[in-house]
Amino acid sequence: MALTKITSNVIANNAVTQSKIDSSVELGGGGIKISNIQVTNSGGTVLDDTAVDTAGGYIVLTGSGFASG
Numbered sequence: 001m002a003l004t005k006i007t008s009n010v011i012a013n014n015a016v017t018q019s020k021i022d023s024s025v026e027l028g029g030g031g032i033k034i035s036n037i038q039v040t041n042s043g044g045t046v047l048d049d050t051a052v053d054t055a056g057g058y059i060v061l062t063g064s065g066f067a068s069g
Contacts, residue, residue: 032063032066033065035064
């Protein structure tokens with residue numbers, strides 16, 4: 001799995017929170033659903049952090065309806 005580094009100016013503060021995805025979020029009416037978000041390091045190891053560092057970091061989105069690749 002290739003990881004893409006995100007920075008704080010890509011996702012606004014509090015834009016994605018666990019409470020907002022507890023029952024899955026459907027995006028754009030196209031069947032894309034996010035069921036889990038995990039903060040990781042560059043190697044994909046899940047961290048116990050609750051937010052991505054303001055200098056940038058990595059997240060893993062789990063869900064359904066994503067395009068392959």
